[in-house]
Amino acid sequence: MAPPLAAPLSSRAVPLSRTPDELLRQVDHLTEGDLDTLPFGLIQLDRSGRILKFNQTEAKLARINRDRQIGRNFFDDVAPCTKVKDFYGRFMQGLRERSLYETFGFVFKFDHGWRNVAITMFYSEKTDSVWVLISQTSVTPPPKAER
Numbered sequence: 001m002a003p004p005l006a007a008p009l010s011s012r013a014v015p016l017s018r019t020p021d022e023l024l025r026q027v028d029h030l031t032e033g034d035l036d037t038l039p040f041g042l043i044q045l046d047r048s049g050r051i052l053k054f055n056q057t058e059a060k061l062a063r064i065n066r067d068r069q070i071g072r073n074f075f076d077d078v079a080p081c082t083k084v085k086d087f088y089g090r091f092m093q094g095l096r097e098r099s100l101y102e103t104f105g106f107v108f109k110f111d112h113g114w115r116n117v118a119i120t121m122f123y124s125e126k127t128d129s130v131w132v133l134i135s136q137t138s139v140t141p142p143p144k145a146e147r
Helices: 020-024 032-036 056-062 074-078 085-097
Strands: 041-045 051-054 101-110 113-124 129-140
Touching (some): 041 056, 056 129, 085 101, 085 113
Antiparallel strands (some): 041 129, 101 113
16 A cells, blocks of 8 residues: 655755655655665666666665666666566556555675665556665675585
């Protein structure tokens, strides 16, 4: 179930002390600049999984160029490790039901290290899109290959 809508934030008034839940209630009103001030990753996906917005915080944590991700398919081109039932399945179900507000743990497995994160997915009725909030919980080195 989606959180209730709240009044929009002004461009320079994104208090970093706000909780992720509070920000998700207002996410459709945030500017690109607002998104980039957030202390966690935030990505907006359309119904096909195409990236509409990708904040700079997530780009830095994932060590990728944000501008190159816009327009690409998140599940096929950017983070294929997410095309699993626990992630993609939730995304698809939320779109079918036009209702999604769920948090779960996930591990992004990059060459530079594994990111243990908390994912919150939120369906926006206003934009018919899904927002993916990525909160860093820890980073561990990838396992060493056995010889």
